[in-house]
Structures are given as structure tokens and as C-alpha cells.
Amino acid sequence: MTKRTRIMYIESKAEGLVGPARIGRVFYNKRGCTLRYGEKELQSLKGRGFKSNYREINTDDEYWISGPRRDGADRLYVCNIAVDIDDDVREEYWTTIRKKPELKQRRITRA
Numbered sequence: 001m002t003k004r005t006r007i008m009y010i011e012s013k014a015e016g017l018v019g020p021a022r023i024g025r026v027f028y029n030k031r032g033c034t035l036r037y038g039e040k041e042l043q044s045l046k047g048r049g050f051k052s053n054y055r056e057i058n059t060d061d062e063y064w065i066s067g068p069r070r071d072g073a074d075r076l077y078v079c080n081i082a083v084d085i086d087d088d089v090r091e092e093y094w095t096t097i098r099k100k101p102e103l104k105q106r107r108i109t110r111a
Contacts, residue, residue, distance in 0.1 A: 003027050004027065004028050004029070004030070005025050005026065005027050005028070006025070006026055006028065006067070007023060007024070007025055007026075007067075007068060007089050007092060007093055007097065008023070008024065008025075008026045008035075008037075008065050008066065008067060008068065009021065009022075009023055009064075009065065009066050009067070009068045009069075009074040009083070010022055010023075010024055010026070010037055010063060010064075010065050011063060011064040011065075011074075011075065011076070012061060012062075012063055013051060013052040013061075013062040013063060013064060014059075014061040014062065017051055017076070017077055018075070018076075018077050018079050018081065020081075020084075021074070021075065021081070021083045021084070022083060022084040022085065022086060023068055023074075023083060023084070023085045023086065023089060023093055023109065024037055024038075024085075024086040024088075024089060025037075025086065025088060025089050026042075026065070033046075035054060035065065040056050040058075041056065041057045041058070042054040042055065042056055042057070042063060042065065043055055043057050045062070051064065051076060052064050053065060053066075064076055068093065068097050068098075070097060070098060070099065072098060072109050072110065080110070082108040082109065082110055083108060083109050083110070084107065084108055085106070085107055085108065085109060087107075090104065090105075090106075090107065091104045093109075094106065
């Protein structure tokens with residue numbers, strides 16, 4: 001059975017409204033109610049979160065997870081904090097999503 005994956009924007013809300021964020025590949029189940037990113041298993045809050053839409057099952061830390069935007073303005077709140085890009089998705093992110101293949105070596109993004 002093939003695992004479903006997608007490149008997503010993942011921002012921690014554990015420290016407040018603006019937290020550390022990254023672009024990475026998530027694995028998800030058929031309905032998208034549960035996501036896996038690295039060692040984290042994240043469950044949908046089904047609209048019950050405050051500025052978050054998923055929570056980590058083991059720690060209850062909350063996250064904002066969404067599809068990455070072509071313009072790079074993924075954060076819920078505008079700020080100058082860079083977003084890290086995982087190495088395994090970097091080239092696909094810059095070429096397919098952002099349509100800027102000349103930047104495919106960049107490890108961070110800003111809007």
C-alpha cells in the first residue's frame with residue numbers, strides 16, 4: 001500500500017502565536033485526520049484550535065499545518081523569521097511549488 005505524502009508548511013504554536021516553522025513532507029491517512037511528520041504524530045483539532053489546526057498526540061503541543069503557498073507567505077502572522085526547508089523536499093519545493101528553480105539550493109525561505 002502506497003503512503004500518501006505531501007509537502008506542507010508546519011508551524012509550532014507551543015510558544016505562542018508565532019513559532020518555529022519549516023517546510024517538510026508529511027504522511028497522512030486517507031481522511032487527513034492524522035498526520036505524521038518525523039517522529040511527531042499529529043491529530044486534527046477539527047476547527048477547535050485557537051490559531052492552530054493540529055496537535056501532537058504525545059505532547060498536546062499545537063501546530064498550524066497547511067499547504068505551502070506559491071508566494072511563500074505561509075505564516076499566519078507576518079514576521080521576519082525565516083522558515084527552514086527540509087533537505088529531502090528542498091528542490092521540489094523551489095521548482096514545483098514556488099516556481100523558482102534558480103533558488104533550489106536555499107535552505108530557508110522568506111515571503
